[in-house]
Amino acid sequence: MDDVTGAPGDGVADLQRRAAKAASLLMLLAMLVGLLVAGAMTGKVDADPHALLASHVNAITGSAWLAVYAWSLPWVQYGPQGRSRILALTVLATYSNWLVTAGKAFWRVAGVGLDGNAANNVVFGLLGTLVVVPALAATGAWVFGVWRTQRADRP
Numbered sequence: 001m002d003d004v005t006g007a008p009g010d011g012v013a014d015l016q017r018r019a020a021k022a023a024s025l026l027m028l029l030a031m032l033v034g035l036l037v038a039g040a041m042t043g044k045v046d047a048d049p050h051a052l053l054a055s056h057v058n059a060i061t062g063s064a065w066l067a068v069y070a071w072s073l074p075w076v077q078y079g080p081q082g083r084s085r086i087l088a089l090t091v092l093a094t095y096s097n098w099l100v101t102a103g104k105a106f107w108r109v110a111g112v113g114l115d116g117n118a119a120n121n122v123v124f125g126l127l128g129t130l131v132v133v134p135a136l137a138a139t140g141a142w143v144f145g146v147w148r149t150q151r152a153d154r155p
Helices: 012-041 049-075 080-107 118-147
Strands: none
Touching: 012 049, 012 080, 049 080, 049 118, 080 118
């Protein structure tokens, strides 16, 4: 397929394809965690069913975020490297949110603040480092890239 979504040679179609692949795989992972949710709710899987359900929803939401980012790429006023960096941060945040939230279900910790529980503190650190910071950076850059005025030297 030709690069028809952006200016010729700007790599938008390739980046959209990468984002679509990341979104589709994350959606599959969401569905697989859904099976774990059922197991946890029936007591067949020793994990917190609510945390697993949160992981399931996180992956669905993350998949949608990646798909919307892919769709919006023609309007993101950065070059190929800037767009690619936003995608990398978004993939890091969405996949980490799915994985860390699924993992914490087996430790049965919240991970939303520091306390005396080492497992909880590890989850808190991972969520802050791998989810919150990259998600804020990616979202801020994405918003700025879509809203900034198009420069005359860029199509």
